[in-house]
Every structure is written in C-alpha cells, then in structure tokens.
Amino acid sequence: MKVEIWSDIMCPWCYIGKRRFEAAMEQFPDAGSVEIEWHSFQLDPTIESGHGDNLYTYLSKRKGIPYEQAEQMNNQVTGLAATLGLTYNMEQAVVANSFDAHRLIQLAKKHQLGDAAEERLFKAYFTEGKDFSNPDTLVALGKEIGLEESVLKNLVGSQSFTTEVRRDIDEAETLGIRGVPFFVFDRKYGVSGAQASETFLEVLTKSVGEWKSTQPSDLEIIEGQTCGPDGDC
Template identity: 90%
Template sequence: MKVEIWSDIMCPWCYIGKRRFEAAMEQFTDAGSVEIEWHSFQLDPTIESGHGDNLYSYLSKRKGVPYEQAVQMNNQVTALASTLGLTYNMEQAVVANSFDAHRLIQLAKKHQLGDAAEERLFKAYFTEGKDFSDPETLVAIGKEIGLPESELKELVNSQAFAPDVKRDIQEASALGINGVPFFVFDRKYGVSGAQASETFLEVLNKSVGEWKKSQPAGLEIIEGQTCGPDGDC
C-alpha cells in the first residue's frame, strides 16, 4: 500500500511530520506492506534566491507580522523540533527558491533514494544553513546520498525533472492540497499537518487493513496433468 507525502524543504513542520510519521512506522507491525513516495510542493514559488533577507525578515514581510513575532514563532517550532531530536538553526537558514532542490529529489526518486534526499535536504536547510539553490551544494548533497555525479551535473546544468516537479504541484492542487506536510494513504485517506505519531499509526492500521481486504486472496486452481522440474509428469 502506498503512502504519498507532499512536502517542501523549507517547511519546518514537514521535517517534524517526517519524524512523527517515522515513529509511527517503527510501531506499525505491518510496515513491510507500506511503500512511501515523496511529492514536490512549493510554499512560495515566487522567492528569488540571493535576495539577502534572513528567515525572520522574510517571514515578517510574507506574513505581515512584526520581526520580533517572526522570531518568536520560529523559537516555538525550534523548541518542538528539539523534542524529536532535530536541530533547527533558524538564524542561519538561507531563504531561497526550493524548485531546484525538488528537481534533485525527483532524480533521487529515480534511484529509490527519495527519502534520503528529503532527509539530507531538510538537515542542510534547517541545521547547516546551506543554500539549496546553489548548484554546487546540490551536487555535493546528491553525491553524499549516492547519486551518480554525471547525472547530478546534468541536473544542475539543465531543467531536467522540472516537469515532474510541476506535475506533483498540479496534482496537489487537483487533490485539494493547499498546505504541507500532507499525507495520502492509498488514495483514500488524507492527513494534513505534522500530526501526532498516534494519529499516523491509527490511519496506517485502518488503511493497510482495508487495502489487504481488497487484494485477491490467491489463485483458484483447477488441477490437470503437468510436468514438474523434477521430471515427474
């Protein structure tokens, strides 16, 4: 059964949601039946990389709140993240357009490394203060998680996987997703936000149980003359 997750690298709740979902998966006894697929989403596709604003200034302008309130909001989410073992250094965060980082994730998905790419990019942004719009940074991150250097260089020197990113964003709109993180279970149930692990576990049990009931029970075989590999005919 597939769980699809729409996320943006610069979303602090998406990193928190990832950890909480992972905690639910660790408790889920049938985790082997679950396939996870990450999808691209941009909270602000209009961001111009290299504009010079720090995260607090950016949020103050975008949300229309005082600078001090933006700092307080981020302090609260930073404290919550720390309870999950995540380190948020918001004052170091480089506000940049996430589109190219999403292209990297799409390349990683091709190599079954989508989750690794999400994890590494989250850490690069929230903990290390790296600029995920910088081509050299993207190549370094891609190599770190095991992507071929030749494909990474082709990625940063082209618009490869741009249609895949746009397709994910369009699909989110079609599903009525207007915020992230957003988790879709078997295209039947949607969970919005970084919910508690108990909530994810409840939906996993329900959706996987229903999915299993919908699967064919197996072949009904009508016996006849056959030959087997041992030569018995």
C-alpha cells in the same frame, strides 16, 4: 499500499511530520506492505534566491508581522523539533527558491532515493544553513546520498525534472492540498499536518487493512509435476 507525502524542504512542520510518521511506521507491524512516495510542493514559488534576507526578515515581510513575532514563532517550532531529535538553526537558514532542490528530489526518486534526498535536504536547510539554490551545493548533497556526480551536474545544468515538479504541484491543487505536510493513504484518506504518531498509526492500520481486503488471497491451483524442498519430485 502507497502513502504519498506532499512536502517542501523549507517547511519546518514537514521535517517534524516526517519524524512523527517514521515513528508510526516503526510501531506498525505491517510496515513492509507500505510504499512511500514523496511529492513536490512549494510554499512560496516567488522567492528570489540571493535576496540577502534572513528567515525572520523574510517571514516578517511575507506575513506582515513584526520581526520579533517571526522570531518567537520559529523559537517555538525549534523547541518542538528538538523533542524529536531534530536541530533547527533557524538563524542560519538561507531563504532561497526550492524549485531546483525539488528537481534533485525527483531525480533521486528515479533511483529509489527519494526519502534519502528529503532527509538530506531537510538537514541541509534547517541544521546546516546550506543554500540549496547553489548548484554546487546540490551536486554535493546528491553525491552524499549516492547519486553519480555526472548525473547531478547534468541536472543542475539543465531543466530536467521541471515537468515532474510542476506535475506534483498541479496535482496537489487538484486534490485540494493548500498546505504541507500532507499525507495521502491509498488515495482514500488524507492527513493534513504534522499529526501525532498515534494518528498516523491509526490511519495506517485502517488503510492497510482495507487495502489488504481488496487483494487476491486464495489462489485457484491447477496441480502438475513439481519438486519440493524434501527432495520429492
């Protein structure tokens, strides 16, 4: 059964949501039946990289709130992240357009490294203050998760995976997704936000149970000559 997650790597609640969902998966006895697919979403596709504003100035301008209020909001989410073992250094965050980073995630998905790419990019942004609009940074981060340098250099030197990113964003709009993180279970249930692990566990149990009820169980067997593990042939 597939769980699809729409996320933006500059979204603090998306990193928190990832940890809470992972905690639910660790408790879920049938986690082996679950396939996870990450989808691209941009909270602000209009950001111009290299503008020089720190995160608090950016949020102050975008939301029309005082600088101090933007700082306080982020202090609160930083404290919550810390309870999950996440380190947010918001004062170091480099505000940049995330589109190229999403292209890297799409490339990683083709190599079954989508989750690794999300994790590495979250840490790069929130903890390490890396600029994910810098091509060299993307190449270095991609190499860390196991992608080949030549493939990564081809990515940053082209517009590869642009279509896939835009397709994800368009699909989010079709599904009525207005904010992230957003989790879709078997295209039947949607969970918005970084919910408690207990909520994710409840939806996992329900959706996987329903999915299993639709899968073939008993096979109609036509007998023939076989060999068994006891040597009988």
